[in-house]
Amino acid sequence: MKTSKDCVNQNYLDFVAEISPKTNEKRSLLRAFWVGGFICSIGQGLRYFFQEVVGLTGDELASYVSIVLIFLGSLLTGLGVYDRIGKYAGGGSIVPITGFANSVVSPAMEFKTEGYIYGTAAKMFTVAGPIIVFGVSASVLVGLIYFVIYRIF
Amino acid sequence: MDILLMFLKVFAVGGAICTVAQLLINYTKLTSGKILVIFLLSGAVLQAFGLYQYIVDFGGSGATVPISGFGYLLSKGAMEGAKESLFKAITGGITAAGGGIASAIVFGYIFAVLFKSKSKKN
Numbered sequence: 001m002k003t004s005k006d007c008v009n010q011n012y013l014d015f016v017a018e019i020s021p022k023t024n025e026k027r028s029l030l031r032a033f034w035v036g037g038f039i040c041s042i043g044q045g046l047r048y049f050f051q052e053v054v055g056l057t058g059d060e061l062a063s064y065v066s067i068v069l070i071f072l073g074s075l076l077t078g079l080g081v082y083d084r085i086g087k088y089a090g091g092g093s094i095v096p097i098t099g100f101a102n103s104v105v106s107p108a109m110e111f112k113t114e115g116y117i118y119g120t121a122a123k124m125f126t127v128a129g130p131i132i133v134f135g136v137s138a139s140v141l142v143g144l145i146y147f148v149i150y151r152i153f
Numbered sequence: 154m155d156i157l158l159m160f161l162k163v164f165a166v167g168g169a170i171c172t173v174a175q176l177l178i179n180y181t182k183l184t185s186g187k188i189l190v191i192f193l194l195s196g197a198v199l200q201a202f203g204l205y206q207y208i209v210d211f212g213g214s215g216a217t218v219p220i221s222g223f224g225y226l227l228s229k230g231a232m233e234g235a236k237e238s239l240f241k242a243i244t245g246g247i248t249a250a251g252g253g254i255a256s257a258i259v260f261g262y263i264f265a266v267l268f269k270s271k272s273k274k275n
Binding site: 025028029031032033034035036037038039040041043044045046047048059062063064065066067069070071074075077078079080089090091092094095096097099100101103104105108109110112116120121124126127128130131132134135136138139140142143144145146147149150 | 156159160163164165166167168169170171172173174175176177178179185186188189190192193194197198200201213214215217218219220221222223224226227228230231232234235236239241242243245246247249250251252253254256257258260261262263264265266267268269270
């Protein structure tokens with residue numbers, strides 16, 4: 001019994017090793033680089049558009065670029081396109097702000113069966129929650145430290 | 154020509170930041186959520202020391218579109234608010250990042266309700 005079980009396990013492990021996608025490290029880096037760079041270039045294109053055509057400046061300009069990219073990221077996730085980009089590009093699709101939008105929509109769609117409140121609305125924050133918690137906490141901490149520094153010096 | 158050079162810089166800086174993330178994926182067991190938090194905090198901390206501004210000045214959207222740019226925006230807003238009052242020191246970060254947070258929540262909810270998950274079809 002024991003030997004046959006071991007044999008099955010070994011065969012199974014060989015099989016898994018055989019069919020597992022071999023991560024070609026150099027290729028994955030190249031893919032992350034060009035897709036990430038491309039998404040950022042779209043952001044820069046939007047920036048020129050809002051600057052030259054619409055005439056926005058400063059913080060408003062930066063915010064509009066983020067809003068449009070988040071819109072596109074959410075839409076493409078809804079259509080199922082972003083997950084395909086993610087499989088190809090890895091880090092190149094996760095780190096841009098579109099990846100943040102993807103991390104909001106993806107679990108929210110997945111858990112829609114649990115309802116629109118405890119499913120969709122709650123699961124939106126499985127990944128985005130930590131980002132908002134740490135981001136907002138860091139910004140409040142930085143603000144307080146700088147407030148003290150400005151008052152002393 | 155200037156615009157072309159700018160796009161080249163954006164592509165290089167944005168690509169480089171994403172390549173660092175891919176290195177973390179390849180050589181560590183960090184999940185994508187943890188990588189996002191690490192990048193966000195890196196951007197926030199670098200800007201707290203005034204350093205991320207240099208990357209933004211050089212790389213434009215290549216530095217602001219990645220999630221580290223979101224951290225940069227939060228820190229920058231807080232630092233500008235701190236010059237004015239205690240209240241604005243606390244709210245400045247969220248005010249600066251408000252557009253992004255609001256749109257992620259609103260668009261995120263709308264599209265999650267409108268579309269069905271395709272993960273099972275593949």
